[in-house]
Amino acid sequence: MNLRNSSLFIFALASIFSCKSTSQWEGQGPIQIIETVDKPISIQEKQTFDAGDGVFFSNEFNGARLNRVDRLNDTLIQITILPENEPINPSPWYAFKIWSEKPEDFWIQFSYGGIGFHRYFPKSSLDGVNFSNVDSLDFFQPESEERRPEMAFLKVESSLDTLWIAAQDKVGTDHVQDWKNKVLAHDFVELISIGESKHGRPLEILKIGNSDDKAMLMVISMQHPPELTGFLAMQAFIEGICSDSPQAIKFRNKYNLYVMPQMNPDGVSNGHWRHNAGGIDLNRDWINFNQPETKALAKFMEYKVQETGGKFIFAADFHSTWEDIFYTNNEELEGNFPGLIPKIIKRSSKRIPDYIPNIRPNEGTQRSVTSNSYFFFVHQAESMTFEVGDNTPRDIIRMKGDYLADELMKILNKKTFR
Ligand SMILES: [Zn+2]
Structure with missing residues (x-):
């Protein structure tokens, strides 16, 4: 078959299937509790x-x-x-x-x-x-x-x-390392090592801010290796927090924000579809803590609370899916700053022309297996999972991350936690 014929073949194949009209993405269904002890993985040759x-x-x-x-x-x-x-x-x-x-x-x-x-x-x-x-x-x-x-x-x-x-605009772990080094060049940022992944890659957190840790924030991304657009929104969010605006300077003097930009370095490096080197979906391991990546982060957060007597007031986990969607906590349950998350989502979204955010509050009242649930039920941190569309234009992703940080800082700069 020559090239012309193969093109025709593909055109014909494509036209057999009908188009489906799109409606608003309803998000994923209820999350099942699954076993998270190691399962074998096949390493590609x-x-x-x-x-x-x-x-x-x-x-x-x-x-x-x-x-x-x-x-x-x-x-x-x-x-x-x-x-x-x-x-x-x-x-x-x-x-x-x-x-x-x-x-x-x-x-x-x-x-x-x-x-x-x-x-x-x-x-x-x-x-x-x-x-x-x-x-x-x-x-x-x-x-x-x-x-x-x-x-x-x-x-x-x-x-x-x-x-x-x-499949996405960036491949592998080097770009993450380069970006971390860029953020670390600020004198208000420190690197904290919290352990090693199953294959021995460093698990690292950046501490941003000069405060006393009485009120802390936690941000994570890339539990699932291919989810680059979530990572891009997280980048814009963190760069907003690190900016030299008077607001960001004030914020960093009042609060410390901890960010773990890459939760699953083994998965990214090995080109995994979703799991870590233990063969487990990390975002199902936030009750059992069988995997080194989730275990190290939870240990770190619990140690910070114990060491400082402070608390986590906000947490965000960035992912990717078909279209932008926010998963938030049950609005009837109160954490350390009730209403904070819906407020920043609504205020930041208003700044983007013709954008109505898709927000899905959790209807459950029980702790589940996800990071979002761990942050809220264990730490009472107001928390959200922001899933960014695979094809959301990159300039819009930047805007969303940046405006979220901006609205968060505006609100928190006016508030005092004891
Ligand atoms: Zn995900």
Whole structure:
């Protein structure tokens, strides 16, 4: 099949599936309590795949995910991406590089072994650092019910120069480290090591502020490895707190904010879809604390409270999903500053034209297995999980993170905790 024919084939395939109209994202259903003791994971074999005709694929870099390559015909190459273990949320992360001995045009067919569904719009890069969306004309994804296409097709032009393809704009753990170093350059920021991940990577917190720890804030992100957009919102939020505005300076003299930007470094580094190196969804381990990452953070927070006699008044956990959504605590239950979270969400959202935030307060009154629940029920910290859309424009993500920090500082600067 030549290239023209394979394009027609894909057009035909895409048109078989009907479009589904979109309504407001209703968020996830109730969270089940699951066992969180270690489960085996399969580590992908790092290698270069020979796809024939002088075309090569590789997963030999930090953050890569690619398990198999099969040439289906002259112009169609199937790649298979598999999860670290099962059962798993079927949202595959992928990242790989391609090169060829001579310039070649061909199609890649993404396949997920019947386990996953194509979720992330592909990004490409010529240096492995700066990624941008591929041309939408080069990407086809059959429409399906409940956003669950089992395969997707991407047209690539390869050459001797390496081309990187990935599920999100940043890959691996280096960009997180670079950003932490940038934040650490401020004289009011300190690095705190709280332990090691299962594979021995450092678990690190940044302490931001010059206060006495009587009233503390906690921010975390990237419990789930592919969720970069949550990380981007967290970055903007933290950069707002670190700014040199009079408001931020006042805030840092009154409060200390602790941030753990990357909860799951092993998962990110190994290109996991969701779990840590113990094969567990970390955001289901906030009661059992069987995993080193969750255990270290809870120990740190409980130690801070004991050491200082202070308390956590606010906590936020940043994630990604289909569309922006805030999960908040049951509004009938009161933490250390009732009403704080709905107020900052509403005030910050008003500053963005035509944006009505999707807020889902928890209806339960019992502690559950998530970070959000741990922060609220154990520490009485007013807490939220902010899930940022996979495709939310990056400038809007920045605005949302920045305005949330701004409105939070405005309110907390007027308040005194004893
Ligand atoms: Zn998540």
